[in-house]
Amino acid sequence: MNHYKYLIIGGGVAGTTAAETLRRGDKESSIAIVSDEPRMYSRIMLSKANFFLGKIPFDNVWLKEEKWYTENKIDFIGNTLATKLNAQDKTIELKDGKVLQYEKLLLATGGEAREWPLPGADKKGICYVRDLSQVKILMENVKTAKQAIAVGSGFVSFEMCEMMKMAGIEDVTLIMREPYYWYPLLDKESSQMIEDALTKGGVKIIREDEVKEILGDSRISGVVLNDGKKIDCQTAVIGIGLACYLDWVKEAGIEINKGILANEYLETNLSDIYTAGDSAEFNDLILGEKVQLGNWINAQTQGRTVAKNMLGTHEAFKMVSFYTCIGFGLNIAMSGDVRVKTECRVVKRGSPEINSFARIIVDCNDEIVGATFINRSQDLMLINKLIETNFKVSGHESELSDPNFDLKQLLSK
Amino acid sequence: MANVKEYARDKEGSNISKIVVDLDLCIGAASCIAVSEATYELNNENKAVVTDANAVDDETLIMSAESCPTKAILLFDKEGNQVFPK
Numbered sequence: 001m002n003h004y005k006y007l008i009i010g011g012g013v014a015g016t017t018a019a020e021t022l023r024r025g026d027k028e029s030s031i032a033i034v035s036d037e038p039r040m041y042s043r044i045m046l047s048k049a050n051f052f053l054g055k056i057p058f059d060n061v062w063l064k065e066e067k068w069y070t071e072n073k074i075d076f077i078g079n080t081l082a083t084k085l086n087a088q089d090k091t092i093e094l095k096d097g098k099v100l101q102y103e104k105l106l107l108a109t110g111g112e113a114r115e116w117p118l119p120g121a122d123k124k125g126i127c128y129v130r131d132l133s134q135v136k137i138l139m140e141n142v143k144t145a146k147q148a149i150a151v152g153s154g155f156v157s158f159e160m161c162e163m164m165k166m167a168g169i170e171d172v173t174l175i176m177r178e179p180y181y182w183y184p185l186l187d188k189e190s191s192q193m194i195e196d197a198l199t200k201g202g203v204k205i206i207r208e209d210e211v212k213e214i215l216g217d218s219r220i221s222g223v224v225l226n227d228g229k230k231i232d233c234q235t236a237v238i239g240i241g242l243a244c245y246l247d248w249v250k251e252a253g254i255e256i257n258k259g260i261l262a263n264e265y266l267e268t269n270l271s272d273i274y275t276a277g278d279s280a281e282f283n284d285l286i287l288g289e290k291v292q293l294g295n296w297i298n299a300q301t302q303g304r305t306v307a308k309n310m311l312g313t314h315e316a317f318k319m320v321s322f323y324t325c326i327g328f329g330l331n332i333a334m335s336g337d338v339r340v341k342t343e344c345r346v347v348k349r350g351s352p353e354i355n356s357f358a359r360i361i362v363d364c365n366d367e368i369v370g371a372t373f374i375n376r377s378q379d380l381m382l383i384n385k386l387i388e389t390n391f392k393v394s395g396h397e398s399e400l401s402d403p404n405f406d407l408k409q410l411l412s413k
Numbered sequence: 414m415a416n417v418k419e420y421a422r423d424k425e426g427s428n429i430s431k432i433v434v435d436l437d438l439c440i441g442a443a444s445c446i447a448v449s450e451a452t453y454e455l456n457n458e459n460k461a462v463v464t465d466a467n468a469v470d471d472e473t474l475i476m477s478a479e480s481c482p483t484k485a486i487l488l489f490d491k492e493g494n495q496v497f498p499k
Contacts, residue, residue: 378456
């Protein structure tokens with residue numbers, strides 16, 4: 001039985017960054033990563049034009065070369081799954097029956113694209129954008145499809161609608177349950193900017209409707225919506241969220257909810273077992289509640305923090321979470337808590353008319369708790385700093401709402 | 414010609430003498446800023462720009478480049494050899 005000081009389940013950005021940080025802090029001890037993928041790549045790149053449309057070499061998607069693992073003395077156990085955890089014996093069993101022993105265990109198992117819950121959802125042409133193998137299939141499909149649909153109103157659909165249009169698909173239709181794009185995280189005004197960009201880019205938008213039936217034999221040929229409308233398509237991109245499959249973790253006695261529950265140190269309820277990344281449902285010190293976030297920077301930063309804690313420091317994870325996406329000439333970002341609760345007010349900065357619009361969400365304590373940005377990325381990190389430092393908004397509304405006011409001036413106050 | 418922006422670095426004791434940001438690759442993910450906000454910021458075109466090439470030590474600078482999901486940050490040593498990505 002192989003014995004590792006540090007065993008990491010999951011070879012994505014959280015697990016790999018953790019391994020990297022562990023090695024920086026401990027040059028000698030044994031480290032292993034168990035991953036269901038061949039090695040670490042850029043999930044973010046998968047939906048970007050440079051990669052998706054082949055403008056850069058395919059191999060640029062890999063963020064770690066094979067030699068990186070050997071040079072850093074990290075055992076990479078790829079293309080397999082962990083299937084059983086025995087916390088008492090401190091062992092992990094893999095799909096092939098192999099058993100690994102650990103001293104400290106990190107569960108950075110990420111998540112899967114939520115499956116389309118409809119009969120016939122296994123037909124060819126129905127694609128997801130979660131991992132490299134799925135995107136390879138989608139890249140093949142867009143070569144021949146003349147019509148396509150995207151389902152969902154989040155960043156997957158937004159970015160993929162642009163990719164499909166750029167790949168030359170004539171008819172791209174976006175189908176969403178919501179009354180407007182990114183509801184309820186965005187307001188109607190911001191959403192209108194996105195929908196205008198989609199429409200201008202040649203995407204048809206169908207709101208407040210759902211697919212009730214998938215047509216076609218082995219391959220999708222179309223869909224029927226709840227209102228009876230039929231749309232022909234040879235490809236469908238499904239972006240309806242993330243799901244974590246954690247039964248094996250739960251069976252080991254680890255508390256889970258939607259994700260693996262953890263405190264602000266990213267420790268689970270069992271000693272020497274940690275979690276980080278998309279699978280972690282952790283105590284967010286900024287928001288003051290348990291949250292699960294599915295984004296690159298959160299996973300990467302948690303990977304660093306959790307490794308430090310595995311090395312013996314006691315460092316809380318504290319970060320204003322944010323994510324960004326691009327498409328149709330827009331860059332969109334959200335940071336902190338973007339839900340506008342009844343006691344909150346919103347300070348608008350810029351406007352849709354000038355194609356540059358941010359909303360700064362202020363809570364009843366007069367502090368900024370979150371913000372949304374369209375074509376205002378220059379404000380993103382500065383607003384995050386104001387959130388982090390509990391900046392008091394009163395008296396600064398006119399500065400915050402002036403799109404030309406330099407927010408750096410507020411940081412020293 | 415690649416659309417790149419170069420920044421000279423002359424920090425004492427540092428082996429890295431140049432930071433290059435490939436603006437065609439940069440997607441404004443801001444992961445570099447999450448590592449070192451003293452070094453980078455996003456401009457109004459959603460691209461990372463270096464505001465202070467000497468702000469941090471080599472280890473932090475390498476971490477910031479490693480964090481980029483599109484490998485848009487390149488680091489060079491005094492002899493002009495690429496230090497990252499290797």
